[in-house]
Amino acid sequence: MNINVTMFAQAVVFAAFIWFTIRFIWPPLLAAIEARQKSIADGLAAADQGRQALEASTRQADVEMTHARERAAGLVTQAEQRMSQMIDEAKNAAREESNREKAAAKAEIEQEVLRAKEALREQVAALAIAGAEKILRREINAQAHADLLNQLKQELK
Amino acid sequence: MAAGTELTSTEYIAHHLAFFGKQVGDGGFWTLHLDSISVAVLLGVVGLGFLAWVASGATSGVPTRRQALVELLFDFVDNQTKGIFKHERHSVVAPTALTVFVLVLLMNAMDFLPVDLMALATHNISEHGFRIVPTSDVNTTFALAITVWVLMIFFSVKAKGFGGWTHELFCAPFGSHFLLWPANFLFNMIEYLSKPLSHSLRLFGNMYAGEIIFLLLWMWAANSSWTTDFYFGWIVSSLLALGWAIFHILIVALQAYVFMMLTIVYLAMAHEHH
Numbered sequence: 001m002n003i004n005v006t007m008f009a010q011a012v013v014f015a016a017f018i019w020f021t022i023r024f025i026w027p028p029l030l031a032a033i034e035a036r037q038k039s040i041a042d043g044l045a046a047a048d049q050g051r052q053a054l055e056a057s058t059r060q061a062d063v064e065m066t067h068a069r070e071r072a073a074g075l076v077t078q079a080e081q082r083m084s085q086m087i088d089e090a091k092n093a094a095r096e097e098s099n100r101e102k103a104a105a106k107a108e109i110e111q112e113v114l115r116a117k118e119a120l121r122e123q124v125a126a127l128a129i130a131g132a133e134k135i136l137r138r139e140i141n142a143q144a145h146a147d148l149l150n151q152l153k154q155e156l157k
Numbered sequence: 158m159a160a161g162t163e164l165t166s167t168e169y170i171a172h173h174l175a176f177f178g179k180q181v182g183d184g185g186f187w188t189l190h191l192d193s194i195s196v197a198v199l200l201g202v203v204g205l206g207f208l209a210w211v212a213s214g215a216t217s218g219v220p221t222r223r224q225a226l227v228e229l230l231f232d233f234v235d236n237q238t239k240g241i242f243k244h245e246r247h248s249v250v251a252p253t254a255l256t257v258f259v260l261v262l263l264m265n266a267m268d269f270l271p272v273d274l275m276a277l278a279t280h281n282i283s284e285h286g287f288r289i290v291p292t293s294d295v296n297t298t299f300a301l302a303i304t305v306w307v308l309m310i311f312f313s314v315k316a317k318g319f320g321g322w323t324h325e326l327f328c329a330p331f332g333s334h335f336l337l338w339p340a341n342f343l344f345n346m347i348e349y350l351s352k353p354l355s356h357s358l359r360l361f362g363n364m365y366a367g368e369i370i371f372l373l374l375w376m377w378a379a380n381s382s383w384t385t386d387f388y389f390g391w392i393v394s395s396l397l398a399l400g401w402a403i404f405h406i407l408i409v410a411l412q413a414y415v416f417m418m419l420t421i422v423y424l425a426m427a428h429e430h431h
Binding site: 002003004005006007008009010011013014015017018020021022024025026027028029030031032033034035036039 | 181182185186187188189190193194197198201205208209211212213215216217218220224227228231232247248249251252253255256257260291294295296297299300301303304307308
């Protein structure tokens with residue numbers, strides 16, 4: 001155990017090594033570790049933020065879905081109402097149309113009947129006149145005329 | 158040792174405890190222990206060079222396994238420093254603690270290398286002894302302690318100002334009455350002396366004792382080589398040396414840890430106001 005100049009040489013060496021560590025080893029390691037810590041913290045914060053955003057948007061989506069469902073239900077009800085209304089309207093229109101057709105047909109039939117009656121009457125009259133002519137060509141027999149005319153009368157009724 | 162020449166126990170141990178010294182001036186003081194210095198420089202360059210290499214390629218993204226290992230060491234030192242030193246630690250104190258820990262650990266770890274094999278390997282460099290454990294040289298441990306001591310005084314003055322530091326030298330811990338000044342000054346001087354002494358001698362004592370025990374065990378093995386029942390000495394001393402080496406892993410790491418913690422504690426105390 002003898003102290004000598006080695007001690008001072010070693011002290012200079014150690015001082016140089018300490019300076020080396022202060023200058024070249026500690027700062028880059030510290031920077032790398034702190035940057036990583038920061039990025040991890042940022043990542044965790046971002047994840048938390050994302051989770052919150054997801055929750056908020058899920059809530060909003062639920063609200064939107066409820067609205068949409070309500071609106072759809074309203075639209076369906078409206079459509080159903082409109083449909084039954086349209087069916088009713090169509091029924092009514094059809095009924096009216098058929099009534100109108102029926103009335104027109106009846107009127108035509110009546111007219112036809114009247115016209116047929118008129119024609120018949122004219123023919124009967126012509127027949128009567130022809131009969132009368134025939135009778136007039138023969139001798140007039142009042143009795144016989146009267147019987148004939150009565151007979152005609154009966155026929156015309 | 159060489160070619161069947163038997164060494165006495167004293168010669169064997171003296172041989173292994175001889176430094177590779179070089180006279181750089183007149184007198185015993187002007188001797189440089191080239192072995193301690195060269196091993197310390199080599200280990201510092203290798204160890205700190207590795208750290209600097211990893212640090213220069215350090216990424217803040219996903220680290221490689223190599224970087225993770227270095228960061229483990231970094232975190233260990235940083236946490237120890239954070240626990241003791243409550244001021245700004247990243248500029249000087251924590252890097253100093255890292256340097257001290259790495260250097261002392263590596264220098265202590267040289268104790269694991271078998272002394273006789275290393276003597277054989279270094280025989281061409283120095284025929285009469287080459288100590289490969291720098292921390293079992295008291296000059297190395299004193300050098301470490303003095304470096305820390307200078308930093309301690311520097312921070313003490315920086316934290317309190319030169320006036321505050323001088324004031325504390327005379328007025329703490331007993332009080333500022335002028336009759337107490339000599340007692341305070343004496344007390345502080347003892348403290349300033351005892352800190353580097355206990356700091357360095359604790360490490361030196363542990364490593365030196367560890368080396369001596371290894372030497373005693375290997376001496377047993379060496380001396381039994383010239384007896385008829387030589388294998389008994391070989392086996393028993395080898396087993397004992399294995400046990401001591403395993404126990405020594407603890408000592409090596411523990412002493413490095415203790416040295417680092419004391420460094421932090423001293424530098425933290427330098428920042429405290431009384």
